[in-house]
């Protein structure tokens with residue numbers, strides 16, 4: 462496959478009519494290396510954010526050994542791509558046939574659960590195996606995250622004691638896990654959740670071997686600029702060290718977004734302009750699901766070599782399908798004189814971008830290329846590696 466330097470070189474050469482996903486292997490490697498080296502524990506990759514086999518391989522080659530999978534298809538995909546990876550089946554509601562296949566055919570030993578029924582399912586489907594790692598999912602607040610994961614899964618803290626005790630009896634290793642919600646904008650989200658873990662452990666008086674703080678680590682988007690990741694890691698480390706757990710207990714995290722957001726951007730073509738609305742060739746049923754359904758504002762730029770200083774204006778986008786809901790409100794800031802036939806690059810699309818693509822209305826066809834330039838923004842470069850000038854940073858006394 463030809464490798465282009467950047468979006469401009471590609472659009473000049475190919476003049477693509479279909480959306481093009483640009484992958485940046487170096488950016489994925491950089492994110493993985495950062496987590497592997499800096500997170501004070503083990504980093505799992507949450508596959509749902511971007512299940513591309515090329516990305517899975519890059520993460521593996523960068524030292525990510527554990528993968529959070531949530532469906533039997535994800536189990537098969539990761540096992541097929543990375544034969545030696547450790548798979549963690551972290552959806553608290555699984556079909557018994559899926560648990561059995563994961564256990565028997567794909568060597569899965571790590572499961573999450575949030576109910577007695579699920580514990581019984583796992584026990585039956587694994588033939589009461591004695592080498593299981595069972596992670597009890599706790600319900601925590603999503604108040605600091607952009608996307609809630611609070612209402613669907615998790616046992617409430619004051620009802621967790623019995624489940625923790627039962628899981629302890631069935632497990633070789635007992636874990637506690639949670640998810641603070643996606644794009645958590647402050648480390649406090651994790652500190653508060655870990656305080657709930659403390660309460661649950663004390664109430665149940667069980668020995669816990671693993672504390673898994675889940676995903677939720679942010680990326681960076683217009684209007685959503687978090688503190689640098691080392692502040693998250695530091696806050697988690699301090700709070701974890703203070704928990705009533707054994708000296709040998711392990712700390713895990715399972716980022717999806719933070720490991721994949723910078724991996725990809727997207728080239729779209731403007732098919733028509735109507736005032737400040739642009740009709741483009743990708744949308745709500747394609748790579749731009751989050752831009753449509755939760756109003757996410759991704760960074761954009763006109764692909765154009767001319768260095769003219771035109772004024773900028775605020776645009777919204779319509780996708781290619783015949784559905785009014787195929788609409789991305791933005792606002793997206795682009796030059797005043799943008800017109801049909803122009804190309805736009807949309808950045809930070811690696812997480813929950815191509816993963817969301819459907820074939821609705823006959824769209825969904827796309828191309829993919831690797832490029833060499835840097836992502837439009839980065840939490841792993843320059844200032845963002847240690848950024849302290851944010852209100853939502855919390856500091857701990859040293860020593």
Ligand SMILES: *Cc1c(COP(=O)(O)O)cnc(C)c1O
Pocket residue numbers: 507509510529551552640642643644675676677678715716717718719812
């Ligand atoms: C979605 C999910 C993740 C990844 O979340 P991000 O916000 O992308 O980091 C991690 N763990 C579980 C259980 C999930 O469902």
